[in-house]
Amino acid sequence: MKAFLGYIAGLLFGLGLGLGGMTDPARVIGFLDIFGAWDPTLLFVLGGAVITTFVGYRVVLCRAKPLWGDGFRLPTRHDLDGKLLLGAALFGIGWGLSGYCPGPAFASVGHLTYPLVAMLLAMVAGWWVARRAPFIQ
């Protein structure tokens, strides 16, 4: 059952990215290029997603626990630290260079190219480095 629910969640996410044009890195870079021919689509995708989630979370999180699971797993930290800022900045550089953040990159597997495979493998390697590298811990 959990696997089926996971599939539905992933499918909705993939449909949303595809419908909003986020699986096209040219459109994403068009949004980031505020001094060029600016393409606002990403702002509408993000806005639609945040508003829907804001309303939905308010309803869902009133319940005691999720339908299949022992509790809601929510982040508990509130402090701003160097790791958060450094991580976000490194991510921003990679996002600006490629036009891919993790969701759209993996959602694009239906049209595999060598550069995309390189991006996905390097991303998983990056997650591995972030977990293991002593200088970051």
Added chain:
Amino acid sequence: MGWTANIQGLIGGGFIGLSAVFLMATLGRIAGISGILADLFLDKPNRDELGWRLMFLLGLVSGPILLMLFGGVGNVAGSSQDVIGVPSGGVPLMLVAGLLVGVGTGVGSGCTSGHGVCGLARLSRRSLVATLVFLLTAMVVVFLTRHVIGGAA
């Protein structure tokens, strides 16, 4: 472009929001792609947790494929071959970008979905700051590569 694209973007965003709400309501998890996939690939194998993460990835991949099968219906670009765009650079650039995205989202505990969608919806201060930092950094990088160095990426 124009209003049609904006409305299609809003609808696409609505689907992403539905996904986030659905995942929280059923499994009690944040729909953060970098977290879900990093755990899928790097956690010690654990059948209960691995299963739904693997199926989430399959769903994520099958969404755009479904749209292509139905002729790109509802997609901003409006034709099936444009649903999934081609990478903006070659293998070397993508290796560098992928590594930065991986290390960055790993160290910063989230990406556009975990911080940008779920975090902002929870009114998290950490997520708001992270989102502003990665948005502004990405905009500076695109400005440099497009307008200063000159169209390389």
